[in-house]
Amino acid sequence: MSDERTAEGNASAHADSETTTEGLLSVTGLDAGYGDLQILSAVDLVVESGEYVTIVGPNGAGKSTVMKAVFGLATYMDGTIAFDGEDISELAPEAVIRRGVSYVPQxxxxxxxxxxxxxxxxxxxxxxxxxxxxxxxxxxxxxxxxxxxxxxxxxxxxxxxxxxxxxxxxxxxPELLLLDEPSAGLAPDLVDEMFDRIDTINDAGTAVLMVEQNAMEALSRCDRGYVLVQGQNRYTDTGAALLDDEEVRREFLGG
Structure with a gap:
């Protein structure tokens, strides 16, 4: 990444392009949280049909809140959550399930x-x-x-x-499988096996949106990744490009 290209500029450029994308799941300008506590601010995210997308970022960035907002478990405040062209922003979890979304909490x-x-x-x-x-x-x-x-x-x-x-x-x-920290608490020798199984599920045609603390492993396998920081988009690119980005590696992947 060049010195002239700031993190904020990166996030803004990607957000501008993605708000016009019609994906299987399209999240646009999402504000959400819990009760009166706002966690997410103007978050944009797209998952295409059959795509494998990962959300990474530091603890407290709001990664799991994105999942819960999509599934109807967080407090919706503003923006749009659309699934297969239908606004599901304020649907209850049972209604979201019936649309073709399944969720695995941590x-x-x-x-x-x-x-x-x-x-x-x-x-x-x-x-x-x-x-x-x-x-x-x-x-x-x-x-x-x-x-x-x-x-x-x-x-x-x-x-x-x-x-x-x-x-x-x-x-x-389901058309879309939401996975919140699937490798959490697993013994190290089981982590690769778990990711292999997720790969197989995605290869069979199920779109996957995953939140994962094991950022390097997740980004190495996914089609596209989002880096969230303090409830906002910071970087968006292919998993491989994010892994190769020196600034992303330095700030979020340990160098």
Whole structure:
């Protein structure tokens, strides 16, 4: 990045271009937070159909709030959240799910007292019956879940619980999968495996929007990345370009 090109100019230039983009998910000028507390200010973000997009940034930047705002779990204040051309800015989570969006939160993302199979069936709760083909697809993606389908979810390892949470989110075959810190709390030897599974989900056609603290790994795999700082867009580019940007590496990736 040249000395003349400031971070603010970068964010502004990308924001100007993206507000006119019609993506599967299009977030424009979003202000959001919790109650009266505003966290996000004029955030712009686009996820195209089948795209893999990552949000990175320092702690407290508002990354997870973007996810929660899209899914109807944060307080909407201003701007637009559009999914597949429809304004979903103020919809409740159940209505967002019915539009084709699934969300995997970072914490408390399984029903500990239910079995693995019961957790997966809960993922299809808006349907009249559980589609066996979706169960089969989840078991094909995560074979360990089929082996442990009668086991209580609370007794699974951290990596297995994360697989179960993602499997439950896939039970409705969503167009967009929201993942909040999927590698959090995992043993180092399981992190690559988790990212590989996310790659496979995206390769099968599901768009992914992911918040991730493991920024270098996330950016190395995604199509496009957003760097949020203090609730605002700071940088937007392809994952590879952000990894190669000296200023981004120095400020956010440890050099």
């Amino acid at each position: 914490n408390e993302n399984v029903f500990a007292g239910l079995s693995v199979r019961e957790n997966l069936e809960m993922g299809a709760y808006i349907l009249d019956s559980v589609p066996e083909e979706r169960l089969d697809d989840v078991f094909e993606r995560f074979p360990i879940l089929e082996k442990r389908q009668s086991q209580r979810a609370g007794t699974l390892s951290g990596g297995q619980r994360q697989m179960l949470a993602m499997g439950r989110a896939l039970m409705l075959d």
